[in-house]
Amino acid sequence: MLKCSIRLGLVASIVLISSSSLTCAAEPFAPVTVTDADGSYYLKNQFVTARIEKQTGDVLSLSYKGLELLGNGPGRTNGYFSLPGTTMTFGSKHVASIKLDPTTTNGDRATVAVQFTYDKGESTVPADVEMVYSLGRNDSGLYLMENWNHKPEYPLVTFPVGRFAAKLNPAIFDYLATDNDRHRIMPTAADWGAGVAQNMKEARLLTTGQYKGQVEHKYDYAAVQFENPAYGWASTTKHVGLWLVTPSNEYMSGGSTKVELNAHLDGNESGYPTLLNVWKGPHYGGTVINIPKGESWIKAVGPFMLYCNSADTGDQMFAEARAHAALEAKAWPYSWVNEPTYYAPKDARSTVAGTIKLNDPITSQSQISHLLVGLSAPEWKANGRTVDWQQDGKFYQFWTHGDDSGRFSIPNVLPGNYVLHAIANGVLGEFAQANIHVEQGKPLDLGTLEWKPVRDGRQLWEIGIPDRTSGEFFNGDAYWHWGIYNKYPKDFPNDVHYVIGKSDFHKDWNIMQVPRGTNNTGRSFGPVTTWTVSFNLDAPPHGKATLRLGIAGAEVRALTININGKLAGTLTGFPNTMVIHRDSDRGYWFERDVAFDASMMKGGDNTLALIIPAGGVTSGIQYDYLRLELDESAAAPAPPGPVAIPAAPRNAPPAAGEGD
DSSP states (O other): OOGHHHGGTTOOOOEEOOOOOOEEESSOOOEEEEEETTTTEEOOOSEEEEEOOOOOOTTEEEETTEEEEEOOOSOOEEEEEOOOSOOOOSSEEEEEEEEOOOTTTTTEEEEEEEHHHHHHHHOOOSSSEEEEEEEETTTTTTEEEEEEOOOTTTTEEEEEEEEEEBBOTTTTTTTEEEESSOOOOOOOHHHHHHHHOOOTTTEEOOOSSTTTSEEEGGGGGOEEEEGGGGEEEEOOOOOEEEEEEEEEEESSSTGOOOEOOOOOEEESSOOOOEEEEEOOSTTOOOOOOOOOOTTEEEEEEEEEEEEEOOOOOHHHHHHHHHHHHHHHHOOOSSSTTOOOOOOOOOOOEEEEEEEEEEEETTTTTTOEEEEEEEEEEEOOOTTTTOOOTBBBOOOEEEEEEETTEEEEEEEEEEEEEEEEEEEEEEEEOEEEEEEEOTTTTTTEEEEEEOOOOOSSSEEEEEEEEEESSSSSSGGGGTTTTHHHHHHHHHHHHOOEEEETOOOOHHHHSSSOBBOOSSSSSSSEEEEEEEEEEEEEEESOOOOOOEEEHHHHHHHHEEEEEEEEEEEEEEEEEOOOOOTTTTTTTTOOOOOEEEEGGGSSOSSSSEEEEEEOEEEEEEEEEEEEEEEEETTTTSSSOOOOOOOOOOOOOOOOOOSSOOOO
């Protein structure tokens, strides 16, 4: 059973698609009802029934086609908003209410809420938090929303993770789909429970079931949130699906490149199918929310949807869920939401449009591939740390895909002052323009904006594609498989030796540079690892040479660069983005440059060495892109001095945020 708007085979004919529903020529569906009983609100329409507990705001039950979709075993088995990694609770002062009674809407919609008010308790979240649930007559699923209000008199509020989590019924769900590469029948909860932990509790070697001998790791399903508006679980035996649908990413942390958990087997003992909306994410570099006392902060998380559907196969249900997500995106912002303090309607928003014109005289490149354009708050400070758009979880962001000619149009932007950002495949760095002022209800045309990429001289050579990932390198086509770092000694027994003009980075450059481990658990300690790049110059150079490094992810303490056996520079202070041990091809992206005296090179054959120190087999680096540039008109930099490389424990524990 699908939502009316796409149930083409189940209604007589389609007459009109509106912003909030579909009008059908057939008889209308049964009205929505809301019942207050057993300490809960029961929301019900023709497709689903949801039970919302008035004490906690949790979704205790969600049924579809007569099936209970949420977990039914020991432990926490429901759907709930939470702040993992903290001891904070939503407080004791709470009020449950029916915000929209369906008897006043002719049965078209019902909305209930549970609001928690800050009670000054030591472990209470210092903010007012309201959990809102809504069900329409034609909705094949439940809408959820979480409203945050930090008043100036409240103490500091900060937390590592903000999410909605749902533990699903393992007797029903056996198929997971997160993107085009990852959709399959999954191991069972029993298979998970019988597995053997590897280098972290979330990774287990399966000893039973159809995947016996493989390692199951919840991070193997993490994905870029902006590119994945629908993901979730289905049943190949009951032929039902439950999907997390996000029609807008405006409230999500980390912008258009943020990788996060979304669906997997519960990493604890239960092994239950798990579905997540991690709106404030801690992984792959993490994001920041920091609201000090004296500051007012209001944010609406959602609405998003727990969408139910049915079809013969898991792949069919996944495809239909993605099609439904596109319909939900077109309906955003929802006309039925009546939350004026938190959620702006269509007429209070604006469209920002323009054209990014690439001007790179070094290569004469003018076409733009995979252009992403977004509006974010200006960089801000938290505990002396600068927070950029990749780390921001505090403010709204608005992103869109541009076309190959650089044209873009960002819809539904809230009023405010923003920085405009643009990133694209094939271009190192990003475009940024500050002081973009968006007024309520007034479209803004920025015209043509010139993007002149930074260059430090003419290009001598490059390795890879500047696309903010390491996916183009060897093993990048299967980056999500646990333990690629353990394969490195076998894949490159003599380390990487790359010859400019001869080697192919798809085959000859590994997805990650890591110490050479000696076992399959990921806990071994490896020696110094050196990669070399050989290149030829026609004549002895002079002036300033610059090695530019786009970094897709790092867990390394330092990177030393030698030219022809002499020190060119050492880089330290990398942000630990946990990308390698969490099985990704990207995380928080950053660039580091090493400038050195060009006379260290010579006419003829040259060798550049990239050296990482000894450490655990995940203490490495994932390059996005490398480029050597030469400016013979610039003064040569002074020789580098000695750099102390920070020590690290042989088997450093994973960072905070490892939980579900």
